[in-house]
Each structure stands twice: as structure tokens, then as C-alpha cells.
Amino acid sequence: MTPPRFPFGRLLVLVASAAGIVAAIVVLALSWPAPAEVFMARLSVSVSIVTCLLVLGITLLVAWRAGNHAPNVAIALSLTFIYGGTVVSVLFDRLHVAPLSRQPAQLLLLLLSSAFYIRSTQLFPRKLTAADIASSPTIWGKSKPLRQLATWLLHPAAAWGIAATATAVMLVAPSIHVFYPLWMAITATGILFFYITFRGPDVEARNKVLWFLEAALAAAFVVIVAGALGLALPKSTPPAVSDVLQLVFSIVNGLAMVTCFAAAVFYAGAVSPALIVRKTLVLGVTVALLLFVFGAVEIYIAESIVHALHVDDRFGSALIGAVFGLAFHPLKHRIEHFMKRFAPKDKAAIVPAAVASEAGA
Secondary structure (H helix, E strand, O other): OOOOOOOHHHHHHHHHHHHHHHHHHHHHHHHOOOOHHHHHHHHHHHHHHHHHHHHHHHHHHHHHHHOOOHHHHHHHHHHHHHHHHHHHHHHHHHHOOOHHHHHHHHHHHHHHHHHHHHHHHHHOOOOOOHHHHHOOOOHHHHOHHHHHHHHHHOOHHHHHHHHHHHHHHHHHOOOHHHHHHHHHHHHHHHHHHHHHHHOOOOHHHHHHHHHHHHHHHHHHHHHHHHHHHHHHOOOOOOHHHHHHHHHHHHHHHHHHHHHHHHHHHHHOOOOOHHHOOOHHHHHHHHHHHHHHHHHHHHHHHHHHHHHHHOOOOHHHHHHHHHHHHHHHHHHHHHHHHHHHOOOOOOHHHHHHHHHHHHHHO
């Protein structure tokens, strides 16, 4: 019997990730323009939402192009509900949804994201078994109590039980100070299974899981450093300083997550070789994004100066914009020149070398 084209898990990823992308766009539209007093905070949140938008785009592509493989669906479900949950939470803030109305949805998303995350680390890139743990060269395979614990955690009921426990704790004590330790414990559980797979004898599985393990470790590191810094800073710290630090951590976390997931899917072929993209495409997109960012910065600075100087006539505004355009042009030119160094060489220059090598052999 031919399997359905869109089984439930794959369809769930497609629908949830598409809905998350739409919600992220709505959040960005509702966030700007922002009042001056909340500009940095809105910018930090916007960076996080853009990160979610990019990751949800990756999961949508994975489900559409490579969702016929159960491990791929598992990892896509995990990322969809983790980053979709962040988007929904910010959307509730922007729409001023009452706490009593938003709590059930947020708890449900926490339950699903936690369970799907733990299960994905046990199923991707292939299903872990008790034999894999027993033969693992790590302490989890050498120590009998730890081996028994890791083997017990392989049961689907264990993942859902951990997720349900975390959800119940958040229902009783809904605090950010409670959420972060819980999420760190859940993240550590997933890192455990990614690490066992990475240390296993299957070379292909190690290559596929590498970037996802890196992403989980980077996320844990950022949360630990941010939490430690938050505890170390005195209560008298100005809000502006806290906003800047939050922005820095948002940028670092966003770059790490998007880089790791994009490298896994589009460079290493962890999900499907069909999704590997050519270097020329990556180069073109990167240059286009950088030029777009600089164009946006130019416009923002020019508009800010026009507003600060109270320049009302169109000629003055255009003149200021042109001045900043010329000022940024050398920098954009240097970036284009720098990126071209990483572009693949002309195919005509490569072929003779390959032919010569074969002839010499």
C-alpha cells in the first residue's frame, strides 16, 4: 500500500510552520515604528522574531522537500514548535491578550515543544536503541545506572512525562526564573542523546547530527551566560544597559541558531542531499542580504538626521540621503570584494586541472 503523500506529522509541520511565519510577519508589523523609549527592547525582540522566521522557513522547506522520512519530520516538529512558541508569545504581547486567555495556549506549546524536542534527539538521524546506549563509549554506556536511566528515557512516555511535568510546574509557578532552569534541563536531555549518537560508530549519523548538537550546545551556552550575567548585574543597572545586553544576546543566539540549522540542512545535507545548495547561490543571497541591511541602515540614519535637524523640504532630505549613500558606498564595495574571494572559481579554470590529474594517474 502506498503511504500517504502528507502523513499527519508532515502536514502538522507544514501548517504550523506556515502559520508561524505569518504570525512572525504580523509581530514585526505591529512592533514598528516603536517609541523612542522602547526602541532597543523592540529591536531585540525583532531580532529574535527574525531568527524564528528564518528557522520556520527552514522547517517548512524540510517538511515540503524531505518530509517523507520520519527522522526529518521529528526534527522539523521540534524546531517548529520551539520557535513557533516564541512567536506566539510575542504576538500575545503585541495584541495585549489577557494572561488567563494566553496561559492555556502557552502551556500547550511548552508541552508539545518539549516532548517533540526530546523525541527528535532520539529519532534523528536514526532511531536510538538500548543497544546503541549499551555500546556507547561515553559514560552513559559504561556506567550501569546511567545506562539504565538513558535506556528508560528512550521510551516515548518518558519524553511526554518530562514535558508534562515541566508544563505542570509552569502552571503552578508561572515565572521566568522557573522556566529557564526547566528548559535547561530539557535541553540537556536532548544534548545527551545527540551526544550519544555523535560518539557512535555510524559515521553518516555523526555527520548529520553534528550541527544540531552544536546548535543545542550554543543555545545552552547563551542561556547560561545570559542568566549568570543577569544575576551578577546589580538591581540598580539602568534599563538601557539591560536592553543593550539583551540585544547582544539576541543577535549572538540568532546568528548561532540560523548558522547551525542552515549548515545542517543546506551544507551538510543532514536532512536530504537534495536540499544542498550551491556556493554561488549562498554567496549571492549573502551579498544581497548584506546590501539590504546596509540600505536599511542608510535610510534609518538619514531619516533620523532629517528628523533631528527638522529638515522639511524634499531637496534637503534627498541631499542628506545622498550624502549617507555615498558614505556607505565604499564599505559596501569592500564587502562585495571580500565576498567574491569565497566565490567558486571559474569552471573553465578547474576542468583542465582535473583532466591533467586524470592523465597523470
